[in-house]
Amino acid sequence: MNIGTASEQSRLPVKTIRYYEDIGLVRPLRSENGYRDFSDANLQTLKFLQRARSLGFSIEECRELLSLYEDGNRASADVKAITQSKIVEIDRKIDELKSLKKVLTTLSDACHGDSRPTCPIIDDLAGMGEPDRDMRGRS
Template identity: 45%
Template sequence: MNIGEAAARSGVSAKMIRHYEAIGLIGAVRSANGYRVYGERDVAVLRFIRHARDLGFPLEDVRRLLALWQDRNRASAEVKRLALAHVAALESKADSLRRMAASLRHLAAHCHGDDRPDCPILDDLARKD
């Protein structure tokens, strides 16, 4: 199948398929005329990548997970370690986002939001650390 068909069947855009090929996550066979040709296995790999990316895994972790998925002699302990490390990173990011939201909420509560030029939000952004 061509790249458009692979994109439609995997849910990964043709642009991203080209990117994944360029960084070595997926390979593509070229036909005699130079067009990329994909098979069912390629679509399965693209779906795997899409699902991993939907869960927020960085590309290097996707690369590791893909290698583990393709290794039938793998130990699931390594997969679990990667998943739990990613959970910790997501939770840390969520905590950071909550702190940012609380800070902005506090600043917005102290902004009059009227016609006056005084604005604690801008003052905070401009402050010297």
């Protein structure tokens, strides 16, 4: 099938599919006219990628999962480990966002929000509030 059909079936944008070919995640054959020709197996791969990406796996994690997917002898423990580290990561992100929200909410609540120039939010950003967080040396 052509890329347009593969896009519909996999629910991935055409550009993304080309990109996935570029980085070696899928290897469709070519028709005589130069068009990509996706087999059913290729389509399966694309669907797999669509689902894994939508679940927050990075491209490199997808590559790893794909090779496990294609390896009939893989251990389910390997897949479970990747999934669980993803869950830990998500928890960390949620916590970060929550504490971020807390600060912003406090600031927003303290701001009268009218036409006067006095603004506790700006004052805080200008360093008149809590001490700064250190941003150096982040990975």
